[in-house]
Amino acid sequence: MNAHEISPEKIAKAREWFVLHGIPLSEWADQHKVNRSILYAVLSGKSRCVRGESHRIAVLLGLKPKVLTDQSSGLESPVSPEAVVSISTPSTTEEAGHADFQSESAAAAQHLHV
Secondary structure, eight states: OOTTOOOHHHHHHHHHHHHHHTOOHHHHHHHTTOOHHHHHHHHTTOOOOOSHHHHHHHHHHTSSOOEEEOTTTOOEEEOOGGGSOOOSSOOSSHHHHHHHHHHHHHHHHHHHTO
16 A cells, blocks of 8 residues: 555544534535535545545545645645544544534644645
């Protein structure tokens, strides 16, 4: 598996998170202003998520790390783990999990527009 590829296990875990928390993919896509079809392609493993909106979706879902470019040197540096959405730790209640995911997603989305 290449470094840029996302494992099927990670994709399955992301799909499972939506099911466990009862969040429709369409609602999440609208909330994060992403194309639904591309979200479906990412979560079905049909997209490589190398660039563009599929990459952005993978970062928002925590499937790929967010990388910022240092403008002065042109080098890439990874963002702290807090900036990436964590979908692997479900909360004890459905509402709390939904709220946690929304706030983490909003924080991650905010970092994308730096």
